[in-house]
Amino acid sequence: MNTPFRSAPVHADPGVATAxxxxxxxxxxxxxxVAMTPFAAEATGQSxxxxxxxxxxQPDDAS
Structure with a gap:
């Protein structure tokens, strides 16, 4: 993606995952x-x- 696009605020706090x-x-x-299957969660984590x-x-405008 060449053009920065932010439709929502950028968050610095991490999410918390549980099983x-x-x-x-x-x-x-x-x-x-969000509720995910183990496969979807693992693929999302890798992504x-x-x-x-x-x-x-990349240049940082969010911190």
């Missing part, structure tokens, strides 16, 4: 809650880590 009855629950800022590495190499 309940075979489902991964992710609680994020502002009451965001988030890759995106974080890329973002660290």
């Amino acid at each position: 309940e009855q075979g489902v991964v629950m992710l609680d994020g800022p502002n009451g965001v809650a 988030l880590i890759a995106a974080a590495r890329t973002a660290r190499e």
Whole structure:
């Protein structure tokens, strides 16, 4: 993505993941809650880590 686009505030606080009855629950800022299968949670985690590495190499307007 070449053009920065932010439709929502950038949050510095991490989300918290828990496992309940075979489902991964992710609680994020502002009451965001997501329920995922273990596969979806693992793939999301890997994607988030890759995106974080890329973002660290880009100009930072959010910190």
